[in-house]
Amino acid sequence: MILDTVNSPQDLKTLTQSELLELVGELRSEIIRVCAQNGGHLASSLGAVELIVALHRVFDSPRDRILFDVGHQAYAHKILTGRKEVFHTIRQEGGISGFTKVSESEHDAITVGHASTSLANALGMAIARDTLGQDYHVVAVIGDGAFTGGMALAAMNVIGGQKRKLLTILNDNEMSISENVGALNRYFKEYQTRKWVQDTQKWGKQVLEGISPKLFNLVDRAKEAAKLMLHQENPFYAWGIRYVGPVDGHDLPGLIHILEQIKELDGPTLLHIVTQKGKGYGVAEEDPIYWHGPPGFNPDKPEKVSKGYSWSAAFGDAITELASSDPKIFVITPAMREGSGLVRYSQTHPERYLDTGIAEDVAATVAAGMGLRGLKPVLAIYSTFMQRAYDQIIHDIAIEKVPVVFAVDRAGIVGGDGATHNGVFDIAYLRTVPNLQIAAPKDAYELRAMLKKALELQAPIALRYPRDSVEKVPEGTWPSIEWGRWEILKEGRKAYILSFGKTLKYALEAALDNPEVGVINARFLKPLDQEMLAQLAQGGYKLVTVEDHQRMGGFGSAVLESLSGLGLQAEVRVLGLQDVFYDHGSIARMHAEAGIDAASIRAALAELGLPAQMALRDLR
Template identity: 70%
Template structure:
């Protein structure tokens, strides 16, 4: 196999054109083979293979810096940059990251997992290069979905102003995870239909070059004048960017030719390529949304597996039914319709559904506008992506105590996507916001109760739940819960475990039937239930358990409350240490952090309570 001979990008330069095409097919086969075993971002990586081969054929990584926005399309890049022997460890504990990562390879220019960051990074690198008198090339690869992010657009504005030498490759496949939305996405589609312009240009160029270099030069000048007319409304020209395209992103020969011509141009150039997500694998081409983030599958007979019922679906079902009862309810998402379980809602209530694209800040502030106008907005967002809109939560929502509900999915460790996606900081930054209320349901039924109550609060509310399976709630069931009150699930005589969300199950398992160990569903995290806390702390030791950073998290909030109450019980805090947690299976990561049942039992043993592990679990 050709691929086995590629030890680094420099080996591509010795291959013939025919061999390059063979390499493309081998890369696709290897990506499919390994992703079938490990799961991963299949469709996006398959769509970028020709582009990545062309980039490494023309540029000299790692001297030239190639930046991949999000990084989930860079599997071919990993295979071509000395990581073939470890590619089978993709997204596994101790293995390769599913994204680009600076500490993993000198060929990875940036560590990334969120969208819209590549252009600002590229600008910084270009400024540093010029200040240091260096002359290497900088290439940023960004998808049309990521280009909807305000950070990317703001970076384009500065790039155009400064005029630094760099190449921006816009990989346009009309997809993020869901189909792209917004005016810019619509504009890209209008550009894509101008194939007649490109065909005519190619034909005329070849003819004139053959008969007269002078005529070609004159025609080239005429072409520039024509482009000013044809593209006078092209936004990239307004940003002072040289625009080339759109071109076929699967035409390897054409890509290599263009990149060779463009790499030495002065100033910023944007090459607009059109690709097909899932290219070369029929099922992924036909359903790129499903195969965007694939679970392990049989590559010879790939089928859509019916997964378990998840927290995301529980939220989606609840909010869809709730909209029938609450006509002012509006749900917003930053391009995460499928991930947040909102497909059914979007189809049922299209007029009360807003997908703002990959722009979390826009989602939050649009929700603020809805609340100011008397509506009841719910922002469905992953914990890790809410980090990108902290200012908007504070400035646009919380100051005026607007009733915006944040439906926070993927709270806690999420597994194979690793440190860029773990949702382990939201408690720390949200609980410092005045007026913010935070709750975590123990099951799908409690989620429904909290959701209905959250819509009636005077101020912002954050509801958070983990990634994973949950038992569905009965359709039409709308129970009530005592807002702000903790729930004692099991009494104890010596020590109480205070847990919520994912860790509540571990706490119940750790306590077993031991009468000395009580368990509390500490479902309201801000404000804490001080009444119950004071009762428990008066005569019991306490163990707090959270799938969150210890610094600033739930345990810290409990200690603060105890100090204010003037109580000094013995307390053990279990949570995530002061470091970023790598990828791995969630259960394994929890065990390493000591927040699983075994870890809780160790904490109990330190308090003098050795639980009989053979005793049946309580409840």
């Protein structure tokens, strides 16, 4: 295999064109093999193989900086940059990251996981290079999905004004995780199908074939000559950015040729390539949404695997039913229709559904505008992505108590996606915001009760739930709930475990068969159930708080602050995630490492003088 001979990007420079084409097929086979074993970002990585081979053939990594936006399309990059022997460990405990990561390899220019950050990073590197008098190339690879993010568009505006030597490659496959949305996406689709654009592509390739170092100014003259037919009709011209394309992103010889010709051009250049997500693997080409990040599968007989009934699906079913009886409900998502369980909703209520693209800040403020004018907006958003809308939550929503319900998905440790995707900061940054309420249901029944009540309360409310499976609730089931009140699930004689969210299962396991220890579903964090908390403190009960969130600023901190404010004392142990970034791996293992699993709760109880009772089955 050609791949066996490639241990660094420098090895690509000695290969023939036929060997490079063979290498492309081998890279795809290896990506499919490992994703079948581990799960992972399959379709996006398959679509970028030719591009990555071309980039490493033409540029000199790590001296030249190649930045991958999000990074989930960079699997071939990882294999070619000295990690092929450990590629089988990707996203696994102790293995390499599923995204690019600075601390993992000198070839990874940035650590990523959230979209739209590559261009600003690239501009910063170009400025640093010029300021320090250095000489290297900076190349940012960004998908058209990431272009829906305001940060990318704002960075393009600055790049055009700065006029630094910087190459942006727009990898246009018409997809994020879901289909792309918005005016820019519509423009790209229409633009590529125009006959004069296709003719211009052929004309542009002929021009580029004649370029030599002494004829670089010809590109600018050619640009001026084509202005009426090309540049005035694309947005990059208005930004002051040289545009080349669109070109076939799977034509490896063509990509290498064009990159070699444009790499030395002064100022900012954008190369627009068109690729197919899932390229080279039939099922991924046909359904790039499912195969974007599938679980493990049989590569010889790939079939979709049911992931079980998730919290996301439970939310999607509940809000679909509620919207059927309430015409004021309007659901918004920032490019996460499938992930947030909204496929059914978007089909049932298309007139009351909005996908803003990868623009969380826009999604939050659009929700604010809806709430100010009489609608009941529900923003379905991952905890890790809600961080990107923090100012809007404060400024546009909370100050005026605008009734927006946040369906905060993927709260807590998430597993394979690691540090950039763990939703472990939302409690701390939300509970400090006045007027904003926070709750976490224990199951899908409670989720329905909370969602229905939250929409009735007409206030800013965040409902937090994990990435996990949950028991399905029959349609039409709407339990009632006393807002702000905790729930005693098990009585205790001397101590209580106060659990917020996903850790409730650990609390119940830790207290099993121990009559001394009770368990409380502390489902409301803000407002906190101060009446029950006061009763516990005044009754002399010892308390253990547990949460799938950073310990600093989390649920346990709120309990301690509340006790202090009430002038009460209690012996409390606070269990939560430590002051570190948790990497990818098994959720159960990380919970144990963080000290929030059942064994850790038992240990905390023992510190309080309450050793665990031995269940009869344990004695056997």
